[in-house]
Amino acid sequence: MKSRFAKILGFIKKRPLASLAGLFVAGVLGIVLMHQVEAVPQVACSPCHVMEPYVQGYHDGDILAHKHAEAGVACIDCHDNGIEDKVQETVWYITDDFDDPPQKRAFDNEMCTKCHSVSDIVAKTNYPEGNPHDSHLGDLVCSDCHYSHEKSKAACQKCHNFEFLQNLPAEWERKADSQNSK
16 A cells, blocks of 8 residues: 555656646546536435435425426526535535434525516416515515425415415415414
8 A cells, every 4th residue: 555655656746747637637527427416316315314305305296396306407406516515415424424304405585586587476476365475574585485395385374364375286385284283
C-alpha cells in the first residue's frame, strides 16, 4: 500500500498538469454520474429507509408528489441539491446519522411558480365563496396548503366550510377526513 501511495505521489510530482487534468475529469464524470443517478428515485433516494415512503408516494398514491410524477416532473426538478448537500447526505447515510423522519424542507413560492402561473391558478380557483389564492390570511406560501408528500390541506378550512372544499381532488384532505382521524 505504501509503495502504491509513493508511486502516486511520484507521478503527481513529475506530471502535475496531467494529475490536475485527471482530477478535473474524474470530478466532472462524478458530477454527471450523480446527476444521472438522481433522475431515478429508486436508486438515488430509496436506499435510505427513511426516504422509501416518499419515493413510494411519488410512484403511487393520492398525493401531490404522484400528480407531479404523472406530469413527468422528476424528484430532482424540486429537490435539486448542491454538491455540498449531496456530500453531506452521503455522510449521513454512511454514518447512519440522519433524521427519521427527515426534516421538512421549506420551499418558497418561486419553486412552484417555475412551472405554475399564479394568474392561471387564481383564475381557475375563483369560486363564488371566495378564492383561496386571493386570501384574507395575507401572504401564504404555496406549501401552507399544498403538501407534496402527504395529503394537502387548505388553510381556509380551519375556519370555513366552503362548498369547493367539499369537492377537492383525492390528494386533498377534506374537513370531514380530518375530523374522522381525530
